[in-house]
Amino acid sequence: MTELSLAAAHEVDRYLVDTLVDADDSLDATVQAPRAADMPAIEVAPTGGKLLWLLARLSGARRVLEIGTLGGYSTIWLARGIPDDGRVVTIEAEPRHAEVARRSIDRAGVGERVDICVGRGADVLPTLEDQAPFDLVFIDADKESNTVYLDWAARLGRPGTLIVVDNVVRAGRVADAEDPSPQVRGVRAGLQMLRDDPRFTATALQTLDAKGWDGIALALVV
Ligand code: DHB
Ligand code: MG
Numbered sequence: 001m002t003e004l005s006l007a008a009a010h011e012v013d014r015y016l017v018d019t020l021v022d023a024d025d026s027l028d029a030t031v032q033a034p035r036a037a038d039m040p041a042i043e044v045a046p047t048g049g050k051l052l053w054l055l056a057r058l059s060g061a062r063r064v065l066e067i068g069t070l071g072g073y074s075t076i077w078l079a080r081g082i083p084d085d086g087r088v089v090t091i092e093a094e095p096r097h098a099e100v101a102r103r104s105i106d107r108a109g110v111g112e113r114v115d116i117c118v119g120r121g122a123d124v125l126p127t128l129e130d131q132a133p134f135d136l137v138f139i140d141a142d143k144e145s146n147t148v149y150l151d152w153a154a155r156l157g158r159p160g161t162l163i164v165v166d167n168v169v170r171a172g173r174v175a176d177a178e179d180p181s182p183q184v185r186g187v188r189a190g191l192q193m194l195r196d197d198p199r200f201t202a203t204a205l206q207t208l209d210a211k212g213w214d215g216i217a218l219a220l221v222v
Pocket of ligand 2: 042043044141
């Protein structure tokens with residue numbers, strides 16, 4: 001039996017991606033474009049992207065809200081998981097990132113299904129009330145604001161809305177109550193909100209993939 005190590009986990013991840021996630025030129029280009037533009041290389045892993053696609057399909061989502069577009073990689077997976085007449089509304093604070101994402105999303109052939117709203121989440125979310133309810137919400141932006149984003153996910157959702165929160169493990173740092181970083185504190189505050197706020201019920205899973213050791217929370221709006 002192989003011992004658990006990061007190298008072994010990466011090998012397993014490569015095996016799983018090769019086995020289960022189809023090669024796709026427009027997704028490859030979507031991964032490359034942010035690197036060429038000096039943007040952070042922090043999009044979800046291929047297995048995570050396909051999980052978002054599956055969750056959209058499994059939940060029958062037609063209206064999806066994404067907070068944190070970056071280069072549009074997760075946006076494309078989500079858009080491919082909804083019907084042709086569905087909608088992904090995705091929020092990006094950085095105009096330059098939104099431009100890169102727009103090109104990749106159009107290249108992937110799902111442009112008419114995706115609205116990119118440029119602005120801070122806290123400013124854009126209150127303007128989306130007329131587009132609610134959203135069936136699925138993916139939170140993957142500044143971790144400091146996770147409680148704000150969860151509050152809006154509940155307000156713009158409905159009973160049965162699925163919420164996915166990225167990066168809830170942060171290489172294990174989430175378990176350290178003394179960790180001083182605003183990101184870890186934001187993640188912990190979000191998880192506590194998922195426990196204490198009666199609008200939610202949730203669980204979380206650790207992941208070891210191309211992104212390293214991290215995790216996702218899955219929550220239901222009750
Ligand atoms: C960071 C943000 C992410 O959304 C992610 O998936 C990985 C890392 C970060 O801010 O460091
Ligand atoms: Mg993320």
